[in-house]
Amino acid sequence: MTAAPRDKFSYKVELHIHLDGAIRSETILDISNGDKDAVSRIAYEFCEDCSRSGIRYVEVRYNPHLLSNTLDKPDFARERGDFSPRDVVATVCDALEKGGRDFNLTVNSILCCMTHRPEWSAEIVSLCREFQHRGVVAIDSAGQDFEPGKDPLLCRHKKAFKEAYDHGIHRTVHAGENGPYEGVQEALDHMYAERIGHGYHVTDSPALYSRCKKERVHFEICPISSIITGACPVDIMKHPLIGFANDGVNFSLNTDDPIILDNDLAGDYVLAGKMGLSDEQIIKSIFNAARASFATEEQKKNLLADLAEVYGDY
Numbered sequence: 100m101t102a103a104p105r106d107k108f109s110y111k112v113e114l115h116i117h118l119d120g121a122i123r124s125e126t127i128l129d130i131s132n133g134d135k136d137a138v139s140r141i142a143y144e145f146c147e148d149c150s151r152s153g154i155r156y157v158e159v160r161y162n163p164h165l166l167s168n169t170l171d172k173p174d175f176a177r178e179r180g181d182f183s184p185r186d187v188v189a190t191v192c193d194a195l196e197k198g199g200r201d202f203n204l205t206v207n208s209i210l211c212c213m214t215h216r217p218e219w220s221a222e223i224v225s226l227c228r229e230f231q232h233r234g235v236v237a238i239d240s241a242g243q244d245f246e247p248g249k250d251p252l253l254c255r256h257k258k259a260f261k262e263a264y265d266h267g268i269h270r271t272v273h274a275g276e277n278g279p280y281e282g283v284q285e286a287l288d289h290m291y292a293e294r295i296g297h298g299y300h301v302t303d304s305p306a307l308y309s310r311c312k313k314e315r316v317h318f319e320i321c322p323i324s325s326i327i328t329g330a331c332p333v334d335i336m337k338h339p340l341i342g343f344a345n346d347g348v349n350f351s352l353n354t355d356d357p358i359i360l361d362n363d364l365a366g367d368y369v370l371a372g373k374m375g376l377s378d379e380q381i382i383k384s385i386f387n388a389a390r391a392s393f394a395t396e397e398q399k400k401n402l403l404a405d406l407a408e409v410y411g412d413y
């Protein structure tokens with residue numbers, strides 16, 4: 100493993116990265132609508148790319164339906180034979196296990212419900228349960244953000260999160276990114292969220308913000324992503340991350356969709372530094388990520404011991 104010279108943080112933890120936003124561009128060309136070899140290759144190469152960036156623990160998320168060829172896919176894809184969402188998860192688990200071994204990192208995965216396709220959610224949570232022993236550690240909700248009065252998180256979607264909660268499957272929810280702070284509230288109050296993906300707009304509600312600080316809600320912050328998507332102001336000195344860091348909010352730094360956004364975790368750390376975060380605050384965020392991770396007790400213990408060895412106690 101060779102770390103880039105600009106990169107002083109040699110041991111990284113990443114909690115918010117989309118497998119479908121982390122596919123190497125040359126691989127995208129080879130994929131046509133769900134194919135076992137392609138999906139396996141994406142997941143395996145993902146491990147190699149993480150390892151090269153100095154990531155030693157990662158939770159990667161994806162929606163299995165979008166990588167399958169059994170739903171809403173053109174006929175030519177079906178002609179290659181069925182590749183169901185369940186096949187996708189089994190294939191990704193195999194490839195991540197092999198990739199984790201070959202490239203010396205710990206990889207867990209998160210299955211995403213899509214807000215615009217609530218009819219998929221029951222299957223997602225059942226796949227989480229079936230593959231829980233294969234490193235599928237959590238359920239997520241991705242897609243269109245919450246809109247007050249027009250809640251896209253329909254009943255089946257919330258039901259899936261309740262089922263996840265009942266069966267010890269961890270929960271994280273994309274909320275308050277481009278949408279308002281109410282999405283964060285919704286995630287905490289009705290979806291049993293333990294972590295919030297992005298959540299920048301939480302600062303628009305002082306009451307909710309102070310609740311999140313008090314309850315140590317973990318925010319998966321994606322600095323470069325937040326600016327490219329327009330979720331946060333282009334003027335980086337107005338970024339909510341600055342307040343998060345100064346107020347001692349529990350957050351991690353993540354890439355989100357590294358290939359689409361053309362970033363890597365080292366770059367996100369550099370941007371956080373430009374916003375005024377000290378090296379200590381960045382290292383603290385790496386420890387926060389480890390503590391807020393959905394790793395097994397043993398994985399977490401090892402991860403924290405490794406981090407303490409590299410950075411000292413935080």
Ligand SMILES: [Zn+2]
Binds near residue numbers: 355
């Ligand atoms: Zn995301």
